[in-house]
Amino acid sequence: MTSASLPVVQLRVPTEEDAYAWHRVFDDPDVMEFHGGRSAEVSIYEEFTARQRRHDAERGFCLWTLLDEAGEVIGFTGAQPWPHESFGPVGEIEIGWRLARASWGRGYVTTAARITLERLRAAGVPSVVAMVDCRNERSIAVTRRLGMEAAETFGVPRTERKAYCFRLEL
Numbered sequence: 001m002t003s004a005s006l007p008v009v010q011l012r013v014p015t016e017e018d019a020y021a022w023h024r025v026f027d028d029p030d031v032m033e034f035h036g037g038r039s040a041e042v043s044i045y046e047e048f049t050a051r052q053r054r055h056d057a058e059r060g061f062c063l064w065t066l067l068d069e070a071g072e073v074i075g076f077t078g079a080q081p082w083p084h085e086s087f088g089p090v091g092e093i094e095i096g097w098r099l100a101r102a103s104w105g106r107g108y109v110t111t112a113a114r115i116t117l118e119r120l121r122a123a124g125v126p127s128v129v130a131m132v133d134c135r136n137e138r139s140i141a142v143t144r145r146l147g148m149e150a151a152e153t154f155g156v157p158r159t160e161r162k163a164y165c166f167r168l169e170l
């Protein structure tokens with residue numbers, strides 16, 4: 001695929017208003033299939049976006065709000081410290097993505113994830129992980145497009161779920 005065919009995206013540090021935009025565009029059973037299966041409340045996104053602003057202030061990167069060519073919020077892509085202490089790749093930098101259903105299938109997240117990797121390299125981050133539910137084929141396909149390699153498999157605490165940990169050296 002040539003660079004000319006890549007969609008144009010913008011990534012910005014989530015604003016306070018973006019909590020409402022994320023809530024609106026993720027309020028869809030397809031989007032939430034591997035995130036508990038149901039929509040999260042606005043308060044969850046208020047805390048989530050505020051946490052990303054803190055990551056940006058402390059580290060210079062975060063899960064950024066993803067905007068399309070028209071400047072509409074269509075999701076998030078970026079990186080954060082792995083947010084759990086008791087399981088998974090504790091202490092590592094995790095890249096992640098979540099996209100509005102209407103925007104799937106256009107290459108937005110792969111494009112945004114490549115920008116994320118460039119920014120992380122520039123920030124001196126040596127390696128990243130991505131944790132993906134074993135059944136989440138679309139997300140596994142993103143990790144393949146990025147050249148990531150499957151490493152460990154983790155059981156997700158208090159669930160029957162398993163997640164693959166993909167890794168990439170930067």
Ligand SMILES: CC(C)(COP(=O)(O)OP(=O)(O)OC[C@H]1O[C@@H](n2cnc3c(N)ncnc32)[C@H](O)[C@@H]1OP(=O)(O)O)[C@@H](O)C(=O)NCCC(=O)NCCS
Pocket residue numbers: 001005006007030031032034097098099100103104105106107108109110111131132133136138139141142145
């Ligand atoms: C995972 C998720 C982000 C993948 O979205 P996506 O649109 O399939 O991912 P990409 O941005 O990589 O786009 C790839 C698709 O766009 C197509 N495409 C079109 N132009 C493209 C381009 N220039 N570059 C790459 N792909 C392009 C690809 O062919 C592919 O379509 P296909 O699956 O029909 O073959 C999305 O399904 C999602 O948000 N799911 C719910 C939340 C979630 O599970 N998040 C991940 C948690 S680990």
